Amino acid sequence: MSAVAGCPVAHGFDPLSDEYLAEPYSILNDLRESGPVHYVPSIDYWVVTRYEDIAAILSDPVTYSATVAQAPLSALTDEAQDILRLGLRNVPVLSNLDPPAHSRIRLHLAPLFLPRKVAKLQQRIEEFSKRLIDDFAQLGRVDIVPALTFPLPALTVFRLLGFPDADGEQLKQWCGDKLEINWGRPDAGYQLRAATNMVKFWDYCERFVEQQTQAPGDNLTSQLIRQRESDDSALNDREIASVIFALSFAGHETTTNLIGNALRNLLSHPGLWQRLHADPTLVDSAVEETLRFDSSVIAWRRVTTRAVTIGNVDIPANTRLMLAFGAANHDPSVFPEPEVFDINRENARVQLSFGKGTHFCLGQHLGRVEVRTVIGMLARRFPDLRLAEGQTVTYPRNISFRGPESLIVEWSPQEAAQWA
Numbered sequence: 001m002s003a004v005a006g007c008p009v010a011h012g013f014d015p016l017s018d019e020y021l022a023e024p025y026s027i028l029n030d031l032r033e034s035g036p037v038h039y040v041p042s043i044d045y046w047v048v049t050r051y052e053d054i055a056a057i058l059s060d061p062v063t064y065s066a067t068v069a070q071a072p073l074s075a076l077t078d079e080a081q082d083i084l085r086l087g088l089r090n091v092p093v094l095s096n097l098d099p100p101a102h103s104r105i106r107l108h109l110a111p112l113f114l115p116r117k118v119a120k121l122q123q124r125i126e127e128f129s130k131r132l133i134d135d136f137a138q139l140g141r142v143d144i145v146p147a148l149t150f151p152l153p154a155l156t157v158f159r160l161l162g163f164p165d166a167d168g169e170q171l172k173q174w175c176g177d178k179l180e181i182n183w184g185r186p187d188a189g190y191q192l193r194a195a196t197n198m199v200k201f202w203d204y205c206e207r208f209v210e211q212q213t214q215a216p217g218d219n220l221t222s223q224l225i226r227q228r229e230s231d232d233s234a235l236n237d238r239e240i241a242s243v244i245f246a247l248s249f250a251g252h253e254t255t256t257n258l259i260g261n262a263l264r265n266l267l268s269h270p271g272l273w274q275r276l277h278a279d280p281t282l283v284d285s286a287v288e289e290t291l292r293f294d295s296s297v298i299a300w301r302r303v304t305t306r307a308v309t310i311g312n313v314d315i316p317a318n319t320r321l322m323l324a325f326g327a328a329n330h331d332p333s334v335f336p337e338p339e340v341f342d343i344n345r346e347n348a349r350v351q352l353s354f355g356k357g358t359h360f361c362l363g364q365h366l367g368r369v370e371v372r373t374v375i376g377m378l379a380r381r382f383p384d385l386r387l388a389e390g391q392t393v394t395y396p397r398n399i400s401f402r403g404p405e406s407l408i409v410e411w412s413p414q415e416a417a418q419w420a
């Protein structure tokens with residue numbers, strides 16, 4: 001589908017370009033200021049940029065279907081499509097399923113992510129964080145992504161689901177392949193490898209459900225299986241495997257990237273890190289402002305089910321929309337001085353980074369607890385933590401998930417030893 005009359009075309013805009021990946025916000029601000037919706041030929045989506053419009057779209061699941069949320073962004077080769085069609089037997093369960101079917105699945109999962117349930121994971125998250133930090137505390141310099149921000153959320157969510165720690169590395173690689181296929185623009189060779197690995201990832205989830213049925217464990221997968229003993233509407237095997245396929249991905253890329261974005265911002269604004277060290281109560285609002293200013297989910301997708309008008313632009317049914325959370329979260333009509341990273345900002349919590357309405361992020365408490373825990377621990381133990389000079393920070397090439405691929409930090413080990 002191409003642009004419709006009245007809809008400006010953003011010819012030069014490519015959300016997978018080097019320029020955008022390195023610094024998306026000025027580009028998104030320009031787009032928002034020049035109109036509410038633009039057709040983007042580079043991805044064949046319409047991009048929506050204003051806070052009010054995006055909030056309204058997220059609140060209307062009948063008009064704006066979520067079925068496209070996990071669809072491959074770019075055209076796949078016939079070979080890759082065949083591999084996925086034959087091998088992936090997962091069914092839509094959460095972020096890409098519309099109500100009313102979505103409501104049944106969500107009802108079964110929501111109680112498992114309530115704040116009091118997540119609070120029970122706090123101690124485990126602290127233990128994981130401490131163990132990972134202890135491993136590098138005396139080095140004085142580390143790439144904090146492989147050392148901490150990447151393993152921590154994966155350990156947390158895989159343990160929650162019941163996956164053995166030893167499978168973590170493999171699972172993380174498969175999640176990376178899913179990211180490329182669904183949100184990136186992989187070349188034909190990579191498509192083939194990534195599609196094959198996605199099928200392996202799915203097979204793993206199916207086998208895991210079978211195994212937990214035979215030998216239940218103290219984990220979320222077994223809890224979902226157990227629900228069948230007393231509830232006719234409980235999830236069947238394929239739905240449970242689809243849920244853990246979805247959760248194992250949703251639960252770590254997002255959080256890894258948010259920790260990285262928080263660190264990068266807190267360490268690049270002079271004096272901020274020292275304020276956090278002196279006053280740990282500031283950590284919560286610092287995380288919230290990171291979600292607004294530099295979210296780990298910068299865009300999400302919907303498709304129209306009928307003709308609509310967004311702003312002053314008429315849009316036909318079946319139009320695919322990229323909701324630019326990064327533009328909405330910098331909309332000056334909601335956030336005064338949006339380009340200022342202000343950890344005392346009063347309304348940072350109305351950011352849209354966890355979505356809104358029907359699909360509002362199920363893991364938002366868990367994600368917040370993880371990021372607050374690890375940032376709090378780092379600020380306490382490393383008062384002079386700083387970004388290594390001269391590094392170029394790069395970001396993964398996809399339209400939604402944004403966080404540093406590598407972030408080298410330095411500190412004085414003697415100083416850290418005093419706060420261990």
Ligand code: HEM
Binds near residue numbers: 246297
């Ligand atoms: C901390 C960073 C995180 C961010 C920024 C984030 C962001 C999002 C966004 C934007 C959505 C889609 C919302 C919509 O369509 O309206 C979503 C949905 C979801 N997230 Fe998160 N997420 C994070 C962490 C997590 C974690 C840790 C988990 C689970 C362990 C998780 C599980 C989910 C699930 C299951 C959904 C689908 C909910 C539904 O469709 O009902 N997320 N998240």
